Amino acid sequence: MKKKIPEASNVTPSDFIIIGGAGDLSLRKIIPALFWRFLDNQINSNSSVIICVHNQISIDQLKSKLIPHCKEAIAKDIHNKEKWAQFIDLLNIVVLDVITGLGANDLSILLKKRIDIKRPLIFYLAISSSLFGHACRLIEKAKLNLPQSRLVVEKPIGHNKLSAIEINNQLSEFFQEHQIYRIDHYLGKETVQNLMALRFANTFFENQWDNKNIDNVQITVAETIGVEDRVSYYNEYGAIRDMLQNHLLQLICLVAMEPPSYFDADQVRDEKLRVLKALKPLDITEMQIGQYQGYKSELGEVSNTETFVSLKVSIDNWRWAGVPFYIRTGKKMSIRASEIIITFKKKPHDIFSKLKDRKEDDAPNRLIIRVQPQEGLKLKLTSKAPGPGGMRLFPSELNLSFGDTFANRLPDAYERLLMDVARGNQTLFMRLDEVLAAWDYIDPIVEIARQNPPQLYRAGTMGPEDTILLSKGHLWIDPKDYKE
Numbered sequence: 001m002k003k004k005i006p007e008a009s010n011v012t013p014s015d016f017i018i019i020g021g022a023g024d025l026s027l028r029k030i031i032p033a034l035f036w037r038f039l040d041n042q043i044n045s046n047s048s049v050i051i052c053v054h055n056q057i058s059i060d061q062l063k064s065k066l067i068p069h070c071k072e073a074i075a076k077d078i079h080n081k082e083k084w085a086q087f088i089d090l091l092n093i094v095v096l097d098v099i100t101g102l103g104a105n106d107l108s109i110l111l112k113k114r115i116d117i118k119r120p121l122i123f124y125l126a127i128s129s130s131l132f133g134h135a136c137r138l139i140e141k142a143k144l145n146l147p148q149s150r151l152v153v154e155k156p157i158g159h160n161k162l163s164a165i166e167i168n169n170q171l172s173e174f175f176q177e178h179q180i181y182r183i184d185h186y187l188g189k190e191t192v193q194n195l196m197a198l199r200f201a202n203t204f205f206e207n208q209w210d211n212k213n214i215d216n217v218q219i220t221v222a223e224t225i226g227v228e229d230r231v232s233y234y235n236e237y238g239a240i241r242d243m244l245q246n247h248l249l250q251l252i253c254l255v256a257m258e259p260p261s262y263f264d265a266d267q268v269r270d271e272k273l274r275v276l277k278a279l280k281p282l283d284i285t286e287m288q289i290g291q292y293q294g295y296k297s298e299l300g301e302v303s304n305t306e307t308f309v310s311l312k313v314s315i316d317n318w319r320w321a322g323v324p325f326y327i328r329t330g331k332k333m334s335i336r337a338s339e340i341i342i343t344f345k346k347k348p349h350d351i352f353s354k355l356k357d358r359k360e361d362d363a364p365n366r367l368i369i370r371v372q373p374q375e376g377l378k379l380k381l382t383s384k385a386p387g388p389g390g391m392r393l394f395p396s397e398l399n400l401s402f403g404d405t406f407a408n409r410l411p412d413a414y415e416r417l418l419m420d421v422a423r424g425n426q427t428l429f430m431r432l433d434e435v436l437a438a439w440d441y442i443d444p445i446v447e448i449a450r451q452n453p454p455q456l457y458r459a460g461t462m463g464p465e466d467t468i469l470l471s472k473g474h475l476w477i478d479p480k481d482y483k484e
């Protein structure tokens, strides 16, 4: 029987103000996430959602734009249609121009009657980072920068360290660090958080978690989609800045960090920061960049922007010295899969080597952490084939599939992260020093990429063919193996 997950705890009624409220991120992720939380009664009709838009739009128009992204939630239960109508009642639309400040007054009138020190005022900046400074000034001018105000910002925070500093200076002119929530939505994914539980709520993995026992780590974040309608944004950023600087480095941090002394925002972030600071600078032989065929015609011009990157990352500390972390991410790959594969060292001595008819290939133990889809964990082992046929060894596995184990749906990362903002919990958000340390590592990599044109790869493959990155006879393990 599937296990029922305990009910989520309520959060304090809050005001969510989404600046850029009719944009793609808001329609696809933020508002649907709030609706799911409303369905689970985590937020109720004492909360409000204010959608700040640049061009006038009616509630009905907004509703019809939202329906495609909320239809699964609306259809899930017979009563959800009523809940959908109640949720729509929570929405208010304000026309706002962050540059001229037009509409600031309407926003402050709308919020004035609700202002209460105990009620979080959450400003989600779902706009380009070049407008963050303007938005902060507007919030200040509208007298809405109060002790209970919180600011949520999305990546990319800058395109290098210098611009990240500039953007952060604009934020910190008005908001203190404890009010700023920098989202990396990978940290809100269930399996990513489970990595911390797996490592630090159990003893047996942590005892094996070092260079004496681990041979190598592979992290793949593969997407089957291309750049689609984000081509002009993407062409400016490329895979290194779009995915590696944030999501993949965060995954490395969670695999490699030391145990914090307790689960607290700054303790966790201190440990992640230590990993980022221990990353060894790369050279060209340890990285490969690619671009899928057809990218230039989608863009309509010649471009060297990479849509694939793979690296051999080394972490310069006692725990990880000598253990390669192979990392890759790309668009238009053969499979959509994000996973972390920890391969353990081979046993020091094989007592079964003299067995007759031995067919077992002496495969190493592997821990596979499937971030998405089909979230779960697998531990690959060798065991005895049942029956009296002698000691026959064969590969087997312990399998924890979240979908098969738990009855509830797994919430989207944004649901968890938005509720954490309302609770005032910054553990899963990036602190400024983390962002800057990530850029310290990434800036030279971007420079190498700039000087070396990407190799072309066919759409529907796992990237350029000659995988120069793997050393010591290691091979990339294809995510499709997970299903076997």
Ligand code: BG6
Pocket: 185, 223, 242, 243, 338
């Ligand atoms: C975003 C990137 O941060 O993450 C996108 O900008 C990418 O390019 C997306 O497609 C992947 O997220 P997910 O949750 O689908 O793995």
